[in-house]
Amino acid sequence: MSEKELGKKLDQCIADSVVKLGAGLGLGIVFSVVFFKRHTWPIAFGLGGGLGMAYSNCQNDLRSQYLQHRTKEQ
Numbered sequence: 415m416s417e418k419e420l421g422k423k424l425d426q427c428i429a430d431s432v433v434k435l436g437a438g439l440g441l442g443i444v445f446s447v448v449f450f451k452r453h454t455w456p457i458a459f460g461l462g463g464g465l466g467m468a469y470s471n472c473q474n475d476l477r478s479q480y481l482q483h484r485t486k487e488q
Contacts, residue, residue, distance in 0.1 A: 427472035431465070438464025 442460025450456050 423475050427468070427475060430471055431468035434464040434468040434471075435461060436464075438462070 438460035442457035
């Protein structure tokens with residue numbers, strides 16, 4: 415993998431992580447205020463879910479070069 419390609423994938427991972435963490439934080443705050451009477455665990459749960467999704471996406475993006483796609487032989 416070239417350095418440019420790796421840099422591009424890492425930039426995408428960071429941007430995706432920021433978006434997913436922000437969405438998890440936002441949903442956690444909304445659920446905390448609306449449904450759970452200002453408890454903090456929905457915020458932590460939302461951040462953890464966002465971080466987990468971001469990590470999984472980054473891992474798949476960085477490993478995608480090693481996948482071999484087979485075609486159906488007829």
